[in-house]
Amino acid sequence: MRTLFAGGIVFVGGRFCRADLLMEETRVLAVDRGLDRSDVDRVIDCEARVIAPTFIDLHTHLRYPGVDEDDDPTSIARAALVGGYGVIVSMANTWPPIDRVGRWQEASARFATLPIEVVQAATVTLGREGQRLVDFERLAEAGVEIFSDDGSGIQDSGVMRQALVASAEFGVLIAQHAEDASLAVGGVVNDGVVADSLGVASIPEVAESAMVARDIELLKGIPGRLHLQHVSARESLNLFRQAKREGLRISAEVTPHHLLLPDTRVLGGDTRFKVNPPLRSIPTQMALLQGVLDGSFDAVATDHAPHPESRKRGSYEEAAFGMIGISEAMAATWTALWRTIGSGERGELGSDLASPEWVAFGSLLSCLTSGPAEILGRSSRLAPQAVADLVVIDPSAAPREVPSRLYRSGNSPYLGETLVGRVDDVFLEGRQVVGEGEVIDG
Numbered sequence: 001m002r003t004l005f006a007g008g009i010v011f012v013g014g015r016f017c018r019a020d021l022l023m024e025e026t027r028v029l030a031v032d033r034g035l036d037r038s039d040v041d042r043v044i045d046c047e048a049r050v051i052a053p054t055f056i057d058l059h060t061h062l063r064y065p066g067v068d069e070d071d072d073p074t075s076i077a078r079a080a081l082v083g084g085y086g087v088i089v090s091m092a093n094t095w096p097p098i099d100r101v102g103r104w105q106e107a108s109a110r111f112a113t114l115p116i117e118v119v120q121a122a123t124v125t126l127g128r129e130g131q132r133l134v135d136f137e138r139l140a141e142a143g144v145e146i147f148s149d150d151g152s153g154i155q156d157s158g159v160m161r162q163a164l165v166a167s168a169e170f171g172v173l174i175a176q177h178a179e180d181a182s183l184a185v186g187g188v189v190n191d192g193v194v195a196d197s198l199g200v201a202s203i204p205e206v207a208e209s210a211m212v213a214r215d216i217e218l219l220k221g222i223p224g225r226l227h228l229q230h231v232s233a234r235e236s237l238n239l240f241r242q243a244k245r246e247g248l249r250i251s252a253e254v255t256p257h258h259l260l261l262p263d264t265r266v267l268g269g270d271t272r273f274k275v276n277p278p279l280r281s282i283p284t285q286m287a288l289l290q291g292v293l294d295g296s297f298d299a300v301a302t303d304h305a306p307h308p309e310s311r312k313r314g315s316y317e318e319a320a321f322g323m324i325g326i327s328e329a330m331a332a333t334w335t336a337l338w339r340t341i342g343s344g345e346r347g348e349l350g351s352d353l354a355s356p357e358w359v360a361f362g363s364l365l366s367c368l369t370s371g372p373a374e375i376l377g378r379s380s381r382l383a384p385q386a387v388a389d390l391v392v393i394d395p396s397a398a399p400r401e402v403p404s405r406l407y408r409s410g411n412s413p414y415l416g417e418t419l420v421g422r423v424d425d426v427f428l429e430g431r432q433v434v435g436e437g438e439v440i441d442g
């Protein structure tokens with residue numbers, strides 16, 4: 001079976017080029033202009049559409065093992081496919097937490113039945129309590145690549161230092177939810193206008209950046225690898241840039257919701273917008289967007305976190321932290337970038353592939369493909385002989401309202417939002433799994 005993706009714009013090596021892409025069975029056969037159509041079984045017209053590698057999410061909550069009403073891995077995997085993802089990293093703050101080999105193997109075996117590849121993380125500390133390290137040696141031997149206590153930061157500097165030393169020793173990654181708990185006591189929103197207006201305690205940006213500063217200091221002199229999760233503070237980004245310039249082995253992700261939604265969204269008390277770290281001010285949002293545009297951030301990661309309605313009910317203080325949105329991650333981020341650099345309501349990118357709009361779209365795609373791939377030590381490139389894991393995107397798709405039917409959980413901040421751009425088709429190992437934005441079953 002040979003499929004020709006004809007007349008599209010292929011994202012390869014961080015740049016766009018006008019080319020056809022020929023796929024045979026599970027592999028890319030050729031990427032070139034004017035490929036021969038005569039010996040082809042199917043032609044997909046990609047005029048004005050982009051062909052890119054499937055996306056990688058470094059931060060998904062699959063809620064397994066856990067309480068069944070949260071959502072289930074099958075439903076989340078379908079939502080991820082619609083979003084254009086081929087690989088997702090599953091966080092370890094489950095119930096019980098993934099802090100030993102048996103649990104990691106059991107979760108990994110469950111996820112092996114899904115149509116998407118899941119990389120399961122393990123916790124850094126036993127019970128995710130921040131006190132004693134997990135058995136890094138045995139977990140790394142079993143195949144764990146990423147360790148994270150996500151949900152909370154590692155408060156004890158000595159424990160964090162040991163974790164970075166273990167990272168160096170076993171060649172694994174420490175992903176940190178940077179939050180100094182003593183600076184965030186009881187906090188539920190950004191500090192400033194929103195906390196004052198709602199009369200609730202805040203989680204200021206310094207709760208994050210203080211821990212980022214500490215972690216960078218700890219990393220100096222240790223050849224371990226540190227990844228900063230859901231960066232939401234201006235100073236975190238500045239410190240991260242500086243650490244990268246100094247040659248430290250550090251990477252960082254930013255979420256679509258921190259890029260698109262300002263903290264003023266919480267003023268109505270709608271608990272769909274309650275998330276940790278909280279939504280930030282518009283100036284901070286602008287700084288984070290700049291971090292994507294200038295290539296500082298390595299990845300856009302979703303922090304997709306389903307909750308049943310019962311846990312999002314009640315007052316802003318009572319409701320759980322977390323929001324979903326993996327199906328809309330590309331469109332939400334592109335909408336945020338487009339509002340910053342584009343002109344007009346639609347993401348009309350024009351014919352000049354070197355224009356600022358196309359360069360911005362390329363920065364976004366790097367953060368969804370090669371950036372996270374590098375962190376996971378893999379390649380993500382549409383070249384001959386590569387596995388045909390690819391998406392067809394319409395970046396200029398008119399703004400459209402986000403449908404509510406996709407998810408089992410309802411805690412999406414994008415419901416009712418109009419977003420620019422759409423993932424049309426998804427292919428995994430050459431097999432089409434999403435067509436025109438819908439999962440293809442069977």
Ligand SMILES: [Zn+2]
Nearest residue numbers: 150151177276
């Ligand atoms: Zn987190």
